[in-house]
Amino acid sequence: MTSWSEPLDDGRYGEAFFRPEQAGERERIDFGSLAYDDFTMARLRAVGAGPGWRCLDVGAGTGTVSCRLLQEAGVESVLAVDRDVRFLGDRSLPGLEVREADITLPGFASGRFELVHARFVLMHLPEHERMITALAELVAPGGVLVLSDAVDLTSDRTPGTPYTAAMRAMWQGLRTAIGTDVSWVPSYPQLLRGAGLTSVAAEIHVPPLLPGSAISRFWEDTWERSRAAMLATGLVDDAAVDAAVRYVRSDECAALSAGMLTAWGRRPGEDTA
Secondary structure, three states: OOOOOOOOOOOOOOOOOOOOOOOHHHHHHHHHHHHHHHHHHHHHHHOOOOOOOEEEEOOOOOOOOHHHHHHHHOOOEEEEEEEEOOOOOOOOOEEEEEEEOOOOOOOOOOOEEEEEEOOOOOOHOOOHHHHHHHHHHOOEEEEEEEEEEEEOOOOOOOOOOOOHHHHHHHHHHHHHHHHHOOOHHHHHHHHHOOOOEEEEEEEOOOOOOOOOHHHHHHHHHHHHOOOOHHHHOOOOHHHHHHHHHHHHHHOOOOOOOOOOEEEEEEEEOOOOO
């Protein structure tokens, strides 16, 4: 019997599940952006992102953060990298460069950047310590690496609700199917320190689960697209997934969404501010 902690195959995010060519995938990603972008931008501005900064946005998705860095923070340039850039093709702004590349391979970006940012990327990849080291090496002296990923806030003492059942099945199913693993995300601060960065800190943002909210719509769509992986765990059946969707759409919902942990650290050297 295969342990659920090891992927059953070599599936990857965007292949076995969350395929970009699937109808509605862009909208699902944008629901996540609506839930988290304001918080992300506030942090990026707080660490200094602004005029003169060259930025690398890893796993840029639909490009919302890349564009806001240029339009709101006024950075000099953004290199937006993703393994599939179909959602970035209609983004045309002075200073924005779009590159299709696999960040797990060497040489996907050249030079160094005052800001290297990745959100909801590393949790889907193996060898996360190696990836953090690789991203830290792309940070210019005085620059900042900012990483955000999900943290699971369910526990053995979390009240049993349709939402809790669905989230547990989702995390377990995705870990088995494509290797998604959020268990190590709380170690971000130590990993950034180990990569040679200083002034390391972290915070968690938990958007409220309200009927019709962006984060509730995001989880509804995510469960639907990962339903096969969820069912394969044996923890839920179709009726349980449907019940979870009804639950987050109702005023009866009383639960914590998964949090987004954001950690950052600075490359020692001349201050970029």
